[in-house]
Amino acid sequence: MVQINLEQREVTLKIVYYGPALSGKTTNLEAIHKLLDPGLCGRLMELDTADDRTLFFDLMPVVFRTESGFTVKVKLFTAPGQVMHDSTRRIILKGADGVAFVADSQMHLHKSNSDSWRGLTKNLKANGLEIGKIPVVIQFNKRDLPNIRSDEEIAMMANNGKEPVFKAVATRGEGVIETLEGILREAWRSLDQNFNMEQKLRIGEESFIRHVIKTKPGSHVQGGGL
Template sequence: MVFYNASTRELTAKIVYYGPGLCGKTTNLQVLHRHLDPGTAGELLALSTESDRTIYFDLLPVELGDIKGYTIRFQLATVPGQTAFNETRRIVLKGADGIVFVADSQWTMLPKNLESWQSLKENLVENGAAIETIPVVIQYNKRDLPDILSVDAMQEALGFSSYPRVEAVASEGRGVTETFKLISKLTFLDLLRRLQARPPAEGAEAVVAGNPGAAGEPVARPDEAEEERRPPLTLVRSAPEATEAEPETESAAAELSAAAESQPLEPPFAEALEGVSPPAVAELEEKIRTLEKRLEEQAGFLEAAAETAVKAGAQIEEAKLSFARDIAALDRRHEDRVQTLEDRLAAEASRGRSAEETLVEELGRMRERVGRFDEQAAALTRDLRELERAVSEKTAEPRQGPEELKLQLAPLLEEQVRREADESWTAEIERLRQALAESLDDLSERVRKAVRG
């Protein structure tokens, strides 16, 4: 609610920075406090926790000096973004003549932005005001972060397309003064329009209706129930720093003055003035209705999307469990199979070992027999040579008697008998060899099966 002293032509308006928790509202005021000329900005009053979360409000008085014969003052206030402090938000919002809605550009913050925007509208209604009657600027903050939505997507999702906008990185001071200049112009033009519509009596102090609030108090105490939920307070009064004002900020007052003088004004400021004509009001109302409808649609869509996401999450969990069960069963089957194979392999290996031992024994016995056979063969060869020699001697001698011949033939006959015995030995060895070959084949087959298994 603007305060206007007609005798001194002093105008004091209130601009509220609204938005979800940690979106950068306090940072906006801190940057302005640093950048505005010390004669322009007063002390920054911050009522926050030790971790710098606003629990009541931040307040920065700004005096823009004389503009077209009016002394213009703004009181910039922030609300606490934390969901629990809605009552304080509503009270801080009382009497707002202009609103900066600071939206957090991170995609994860979309539902919080929407919730905060809804709470802004509801709180205005509870205060007897309406968003449609107050100048609003949307600041899309945190544009430096990686996981952000495009401004177009945010406008679409939040239904902000018809509001003037500024992209910002408040923590680096970007877009902060632009936002302030835009909202102060719109607020100033709106106040002028309202003052011209209902000029107060000369010398009287006037309150311009539009967003009723507690007279002269930018904020009031929240109710006791809410107070009990609050952490301990830290009161911070920061002295204005003697920093050099930004060139663009220095000219803020001059720009306001020029905005009031120059006709026609550029959009969107022109819209603010044109708003007094009935056709434009009707058009504006139609726009607002369309916007509200879209917002409701978006809210419905978000709710449906959230429900689908919850269902999908449950299905994924169920699928994960069933997958884990399948894997466990597969593991058990695999372990059983491996165990069976190991048992079979061990049995085959033991059978192979005993077959090998038998084979080694057989080979030993055969080697002994072959040794003996070699010795007999050598003896036989020796006897044969002896016999040949004896025969050749006898053939050279005159014919002998039958007795003598018998004596000479006896060893030869014995030798013949021995040779026959040797032939049966050879057959025996051959059989043995064949038996061994079959045992070897059998053994290698078993070993092959065991390894394949």
């Protein structure tokens, strides 16, 4: 849950990238790190093993200051995807303000996507959170690979659900900023509703989004939303 420290005038939001193993959560963070203004985002902390698989989590903070003098920290985490790290996933999800679920678009990985989603539901519950109540967006990553779920199918399924859906090729940085923007909007709206963020920080949703998603001058980002 968002940490608001009025004395130190600090607000910390936590966004978790969740999804099955090797679906590209770390790649999302790496792309964001490359695309965002280096003056805003801190070092990307990756805790991976030799075979490039996340052992504990990755963390990247994006910090900005509002005109009213508040320091706003948006901390982006990835949860480890491998099945055995379930307790770590639960710890990472603790106090999350939003979840970006990174699904693998490949047809044959449908089951790992759904298993991971069920795990998310269970782990949120263990933290006293509920899947329908916490802001969640879904990203279909690896759109450049063969044998993937079709755009039409994804569009149709997205229409039936309430979670915003994005398409991405994280290795090329496509769609990652859109996904980030999507989850930030969802998270902001939910927090504003519960904690009156706009009044406390004296910034609106658009201003919040513009502050975080300040891309590096000259970096080209392709759209990935539906």
